[in-house]
Amino acid sequence: MRNRNYRLFATGQVVSNSGTWMQRVAQDWLILSLTHGSGTALGITTGLQFLPLLLFGLYGGVLADRFPKRRILMITQAVMGALALLLGVLALTGTAQVWHVYALAFGLGVATVVDNPTRQTFAVEMVGPNDLSNAIALNSAIFNTARIVGPAIAGVLIALIGTGPVFIVNAASFGAVLLGLYLMREDELYVRERVPRAKGQLREGLHYVRERRDLVMLLIIVFFVAAFGMNFQMTTALMSREVFHSGASSFGLASTMLAVGAVSGSLLAARRKRPRMRLMLIAAAFFGVLEIVSGVMPNYGLFLVMLIPTGVALLTFNTTANAVMQLSVPAWMRGRVMGLYMLVFAGSSPIGAPLLGWLAEVFGPRSGLVIGGVVSVAAVMGVVAVMAPRTALEALRPRPRMADGLGDTE
The missing domain is CATH 1.20.1250.20 (MFS general substrate transporter like domains)
Structure with a gap:
């Protein structure tokens, strides 16, 4: 400021x-x-x-x-x-x-x-x-x-x-x-x-990301977390109405509690000077675990309480992924890379939400949160395992700065 x-x-x-x-x-x-x-x-x-x-x-x-x-x-x-x-x-x-x-x-x-x-x-x-x-x-x-x-x-x-x-x-x-x-x-x-x-600038951006295995790893995790883990407008509504049999005001309270956690997570993230890929992976995994725990809470009060740390973990993941993505690419490529990032981040929800809604209908409202959390944790574990040992180890240790001074993804 x-x-x-x-x-x-x-x-x-x-x-x-x-x-x-x-x-x-x-x-x-x-x-x-x-x-x-x-x-x-x-x-x-x-x-x-x-x-x-x-x-x-x-x-x-x-x-x-x-x-x-x-x-x-x-x-x-x-x-x-x-x-x-x-x-x-x-x-x-x-x-x-x-x-x-x-x-x-x-x-x-x-x-x-x-x-x-x-x-x-x-x-x-x-x-x-x-x-x-x-x-x-x-x-x-x-x-x-x-x-x-x-x-x-x-x-x-x-x-x-x-x-x-x-x-x-x-x-x-x-x-x-x-x-x-x-x-x-x-x-x-x-x-x-x-x-x-110039011609081919869009293809150039896609080729650049494809050649960067760390960016591919980041985008895959963002896709699965956003598609299955971040559909809270639907999952909290189902939990409030079908599991705890509360009204619209209670659903609004659940949204507020999640937002309170998100604001807290944002302010905590603002204290960090350098984003780290390691923090992004840990935050995504913790978010998934907390979402699973939220989905199995026995009463509405505990469910609301669990939404606060879930919001903290979610915003820690979001802000870290965004910053890592921007700082790990040169300035002349940043717009195209962030265009792809926003496409994956915002465009994945219309893909995952209908599937998650169907699963919640078949297996019960709690499964919406539980499945979303499981997918988020599995995405982190799967991507690290598939791209290990070289890429995973590179993601977990500091990277040297790029030539333009904006490439630190440690």
């Missing part, structure tokens, strides 16, 4: 992330109102928002490498704000239709394709390599704090004035990000030379 540019960015993110979580709640409520409670329509809306990431996610990383990141973020944030404003106007005037929500959700997904890898890699340009792990952890703390505050505010506003004003508030919240980006001192950014436009 001693970095002026990062302070401006973080302040804008506090406001904007809260608005984004408010819109997620309002968008779900609007589509349910328009379709008279159709769960299928709600699923389509969520799917359309993720679809661009699956289709074009890798191209977002190419753009992040090719153009100035600060300028890209100003464009993507402005587009997101405009989409929220349009949806708010449609809702306020009573002209919103289901296809409007579908189209705007897809448009938001397209903007996110470019925004995600750019925002991830812009962190190192703001604070430099030495404070990158700290910045990623603080970003996670901001995100998870907004995850608690945003839906609570949205629920009150929707009850008082409806969904339309919530979208307008979110549109206005992007102004905080744009103002922060505008006020940044460009001469204090750690800007690297841009990658010139």
Whole structure:
């Protein structure tokens, strides 16, 4: 926080992330109102928002490498704000239709394709390599704090004035990000030379990752943990409703407890200067074990308590994996590598969630958490075993810095 540019960015993110979580709640409520409670329509809306990431996610990383990141973020944030404003106007005037929500959700997904890898890699340009792990952890703390505050505010506003004003508030919240980006001192950014436009840059990024066995190992673990271990919106809902027979308020409390653990994990991660592959492997394994223990808790009170350390382990894994990925690649390749990382991280959930839901239906609600934890632990053990002895040993000991000074993955 001693970095002026990062302070401006973080302040804008506090406001904007809260608005984004408010819109997620309002968008779900609007589509349910328009379709008279159709769960299928709600699923389509969520799917359309993720679809661009699956289709074009890798191209977002190419753009992040090719153009100035600060300028890209100003464009993507402005587009997101405009989409929220349009949806708010449609809702306020009573002209919103289901296809409007579908189209705007897809448009938001397209903007996110470019925004995600750019925002991830812009962190190192703001604070430099030495404070990158700290910045990623603080970003996670901001995100998870907004995850608690945003839906609570949205629920009150929707009850008082409806969904339309919530979208307008979110549109206005992007102004905080744009103002922060505008006020940044460009001469204090750690800007690297841009990658010139050329053919085959996407293939070049994929080939680079394929040749880096440590990055392949990291991505495989991220895929399995994200696909099977991180579906808490579904698994905690099943546990709350079907196992402990509690209401919607109790489900909200479970989400809050997990978020409290996530914020705590983010703040603890912010104390670490250098991310280590070894810490990522340990955190992923501990997360899996804690998720299994959460799934077998005999009563709701103990279940809630176990969600806190589970959230800590999860965010330790997330922030460490993100930082290791960024610091282990040269600056000219970072955008494409993080585009692939975000594709694996965010795009794996739509793949694993339906399978995990089916397994929970067949074997019982507890199995959702237990299976997710088992898969997470097995992914760590399996990847290390398959890639041992050479790759596993390299991952567990310090690596030398790369030529650009940003390649430490010890």
